[in-house]
Amino acid sequence: MTEPALKHIAIAGANGSMGALFLERFPEAGCSVVGLARPYTEDKLREALSECDMLMVCVPVTVMADVVQTMRPYLPEGCILADVGSVKEGPMRAMLENYDGPVVGTHPLFGPVIPDGFLPKTAIVPGRESDKEAAEKVYSLFEACDYDPFMTTAEEHDRAMAFIQGLNFTSTVAFLAATRDVQSIKNFVTPSFKRRLDAARKMLTMDTELFETISEANPYLQESNRKFMTYLSLAAGGDLELLSNRAKWWWNRNIR
Known part of the structure; x- marks a missing residue:
């Protein structure tokens, strides 16, 4: 060695x-x-x-x-x-x-x-x-x-983690909180939605304080939240094909 x-x-x-x-x-x-x-x-x-x-x-x-x-x-x-x-x-x-x-x-x-x-x-x-x-x-x-x-660098790191951890947490919290207002929603859970619930369970039942702390400490979280809201507005306007194609960049290197 x-x-x-x-x-x-x-x-x-x-x-x-x-x-x-x-x-x-x-x-x-x-x-x-x-x-x-x-x-x-x-x-x-x-x-x-x-x-x-x-x-x-x-x-x-x-x-x-x-x-x-x-x-x-x-x-x-x-x-x-x-x-x-x-x-x-x-x-x-x-x-x-x-x-x-x-x-x-x-x-x-x-x-x-x-x-x-x-x-x-x-x-x-x-x-x-x-x-x-x-x-x-x-x-x-x-x-x-x-x-x-x-x-x-510290900035490059925190800008990335504002999405990977920060927005991942805040968007999940907001999304699942919104579902509470839908009557009998638990009767309609599909396999894909169950996978999302399973992914969120540990974050929201065991690591909530951790994610709250690191999200609040990230100086770029609100910037990432605002960007997400911009894309959410596009979804509300019906531009789902545009957003779907853009989201596929994770798996297709030819998409920018």
């Missing part, structure tokens, strides 16, 4: 689902990994971070700044500060404002359980121009774990 560029990794929020996943997977890439969970005591932080090459913060975006401020005094020079959040602009701003060392944003585009046949990809975002070398090291780590990394 090639010696890893990041030999010693600490994971804050190691008791969460993603933190626990990386606590298990990163050692398989040859790294020494230590997990951190609250309470973050001085002795615990000093011991875990003294020789740390990377601190990966696996905490909600709402507490990112507080956690970084707590751990910053214990980070050795050159230690990479990274996150795994579903939004990049705000959390990365919090890291950059509170830490002078190398900052790298990551977003693993998968959960702790990866469905069969799904290629797990990871977005990698250098914090500054000077952090590109650090980003390459993080890239290599995720590549060694078969998490198919790719480089991007």
